[in-house]
Amino acid sequence: MLTQEKQLDNILILSIIIDNHIYNKCPLLMIINSELQTRSNSKCELCAATDQLSGYPVAPYDDESIDHNIVVCHTCNDQLTDSAKTDANHWRCLNDSMWSQVPAVQVVAWRMLNQLRAEGWPQDLLDIMYMEDEVMVWAKLVLGDSDESSITHKDSNGTFLTAGDTVTLTKDLTVKGAGFTAKRGTAVRNISLVPDNSNQLEGRVNGTQIVILTEFVKRAN
Numbered sequence: 001m002l003t004q005e006k007q008l009d010n011i012l013i014l015s016i017i018i019d020n021h022i023y024n025k026c027p028l029l030m031i032i033n034s035e036l037q038t039r040s041n042s043k044c045e046l047c048a049a050t051d052q053l054s055g056y057p058v059a060p061y062d063d064e065s066i067d068h069n070i071v072v073c074h075t076c077n078d079q080l081t082d083s084a085k086t087d088a089n090h091w092r093c094l095n096d097s098m099w100s101q102v103p104a105v106q107v108v109a110w111r112m113l114n115q116l117r118a119e120g121w122p123q124d125l126l127d128i129m130y131m132e133d134e135v136m137v138w139a140k141l142v143l144g145d146s147d148e149s150s151i152t153h154k155d156s157n158g159t160f161l162t163a164g165d166t167v168t169l170t171k172d173l174t175v176k177g178a179g180f181t182a183k184r185g186t187a188v189r190n191i192s193l194v195p196d197n198s199n200q201l202e203g204r205v206n207g208t209q210i211v212i213l214t215e216f217v218k219r220a221n
Helices: 004-019 034-040 074-081 088-097 103-115 121-128 133-145
Strands: 054-057 069-072 167-169 173-175 180-182 200-205 208-213 217-219
Touching: 034 069, 054 074, 069 074, 069 103, 074 088, 088 103, 088 121, 103 121, 103 133, 173 208, 180 208
Parallel strands: none
Antiparallel strands: 054 069, 167 217, 173 180, 200 208
16 A cells, blocks of 8 residues: 555656646657747647647657657647547648748658648648758658558669659650640659559649659659
8 A cells, every 4th residue: 555655746746747748648748848849839830739738759760859859739649649540631730830940840741741642632732842852861761661662663764763752754644534645844743652563653743643654754853
């Protein structure tokens, strides 16, 4: 049986945990340090919510560095850690946060937009999103955990392709059922790779998502 002093200690510890919005069911949550609070202006760096905030480590990093963590609300954290809870409409907030100057925020925004790209509007945002090369490399690091890693895709020059690359068409391509021809030289941004076919990729041309053979594209520098 716990002594009265020990019980009081436990109550104090529990109070501190609750005050800092740390929940036992969410082990990735961490106390927000002062630097993160200042950078985020005490708001979720993804949706700008101001309640139930916590630190979120951006994979593959799992440390307390301010450069590897962002401030998120409980709603964002729930959906980031459990894809079954994903609400696509909630992530329309990325229309603003994807322009953050914080690389870690950009990485999370890019990954979530890629996860939701089938919704249509996330692809539109990906088409205009800008990230430095090293930030894009970070964003793609977790892609090695997907099924796509078992198949490699190469362009017409034999250059390896990865999801999110920009490619250029090397010949005119008739898009069946869409009523237009994708012209040679057209840039296709933020491509996705067909996981079970190394000869195919997907991208948006003239607002239409189409499948393109890798032999008819070259990776943009």
